[in-house]
Amino acid sequence: MTVYDWFVSLWRTVIPTLVGFAATALAHVYIDVDEQALATALMAGFITVYYGLFRFLEARVNPKFGWFLGLARPPAYPPKPTPEPQPVTRNPNSPYGPPPV
Numbered sequence: 528m529t530v531y532d533w534f535v536s537l538w539r540t541v542i543p544t545l546v547g548f549a550a551t552a553l554a555h556v557y558i559d560v561d562e563q564a565l566a567t568a569l570m571a572g573f574i575t576v577y578y579g580l581f582r583f584l585e586a587r588v589n590p591k592f593g594w595f596l597g598l599a600r601p602p603a604y605p606p607k608p609t610p611e612p613q614p615v616t617r618n619p620n621s622p623y624g625p626p627p628v
Contacts, residue, residue, distance in 0.1 A: 535598055542597035543581075547574030 550573040551566060577595075584592035585601070593599040 538597040543574045543578040
């Protein structure tokens with residue numbers, strides 16, 4: 528993963544968090560709640576719904592919906608290379624003796 532891809536993934540996490548915070552703050556204007564746990568749950572709910580909605584719209588409708596997550600393209604991760612098979616080597620000096628035949 529490149530530094531840019533790392534930045535993109537981080538940025539696309541920060542934007543929904545900020546939107547969730549703002550939505551929770553606006554909800555407190557209209558809802559008289561003093562409970563810290565309810566505020567935390569509201570923020571987590573707003574973040575989850577916001578991120579899920581715009582990821583769905585980005586993938587299914589139009590990639591431009593990615594701008595609502597901060598950048599118009601998701602990070603691209605290169606595929607992991609497949610490891611080459613290693614030849615099996617036998618240790619003639621094994622403390623357990625020679626392998627059974």
